[in-house]
Amino acid sequence: MTDIRRYVFALAPLAAAALWGGMYVVSKWSFGAIPPLTLGFLRVVVGSAVLLGVLGLGDGRSTVDRADWPTFVALGVWVTLTNATQFVGTELTTASEASLLTVLTPVATVFLGAVALGERVTPAKTAGIATALAGTVAIVAGQYDLAAVGAGSLLGVVLLLAASVTWAAYTVQGVRVVRRYSALTAATYATVASVPMLGALSAVELAGTPGGLASLPTDTTSVLAVLYLGVGATATAWYLWYKGLEYVPAGTISVFFFAQPVVGAALGAALLGETLGPGFAIGGALMALGIWVVSRERAEESEEESATA
Template structure:
């Protein structure tokens, strides 16, 4: 359960990121916002674990940084500007099922029935929590949100497949730095000079980079390394839960009976996706050598005639 608790840090931090970004970061600079989120976070992790990529990790870091950081951050920003948070959260709630289907051919993880049931129940719970009224829907916004969900799901499973013996802190830093390096020249070409940074904006960028990015992605990729993709995807449903609860705590919103029912369904979906526990008897059997695995006994000594 420790890996589940560690992984849960990521969606909880991402849930707070919506509020911080909306309230304190410039709304008209999505490319700079994504670059200033990724690059400082990657440099901090690199300072903590001073390792450079080696071998195939040079191009793997570039691919994962482009998918998980550059493209994903920009698409999420665009979706948050074009869609109500409720609609964007509902589209992103398809991520657990998408990750399971992608992990089947890429990571050889066949989805369990419990994972599929948890994804369906969790999606229903998200709809109950966030779809509380009739809101306008932007087709480009829905497409951006769906593209963000697909890109991130594919990138996460690639990271799980390629993780191997690479250090989690180091590989996460490589992805973030690559993503920031990709974004900076594009931001300069499209958005011009960097936005002015007031004290609240700097503090908000610090929170987004250190907590909602460096810490969150380290926890997320650690979970992907130790847990099935279906379990990690279902834990991600805590993201919209955090957003709704934060709105209740900060904005004084009141949870309705419908939202409380959705919260119960989401938690039930997460519980269904928890990894199976192995009994001590099973673990002792798997750890003890089988008779056929033991080396053959040496032949009896014979006297020379």
């Protein structure tokens, strides 16, 4: 594979973060009518169907070693925990809390990558992540009233912190199977494994919801919103996230996660008429600089690896 293609695929997580940023706009339209655990279930059902369809076009189904199935199930557990904690936590907290706590994911990923995989945490990587984090905070501060931080429930804050850790675990534990098989295979079977788990949680949730299953909206806007979550923010984004993992360390791809609130704020201004805060330009520049620093360090490492190969 040429170096250019390698660098392009290494940037795939940036596209994933952009798709996740779009979830902010979609949720403004219609997700208030869908209970959080059920919403998580619907997204993985649609995502699984899309991923299985794409995987079925190749021969990925026949290449998985039986000994690796427990790893895919474990990844499904992390997916389930991430969806449950993130959606319920977001419902219980303020927008500012959700935005700030979610971007702790890269920090958790770098830590777990160092502990579980022995990845290097260099000064340049630390500086890049710190810069991107500062930029993200500046953007969030311009969009929300940070004085409202703490207004949400303590349980919601704990759940969002847990979501940051569980997605980091999904990223780090996925390294081995992603590189042994492919990003598509790993993303597909991890998502499929989460379907019955989230299905069970959804069933319990709907049993306690007035109207149960019949209470779910079936209007066109809600259906399109769920399709966006399933096709765009799940099938496509999760594949792209793992695609980057084929070429760079988990701690390196994690920095692209900071692009999510930038895209969300920009789309909110473009599609919902929201006003971008004064810190958007400065925060976006800092975020981009941080990503560039981390990405540049990896590019230099790749050149050194090629020279010594």
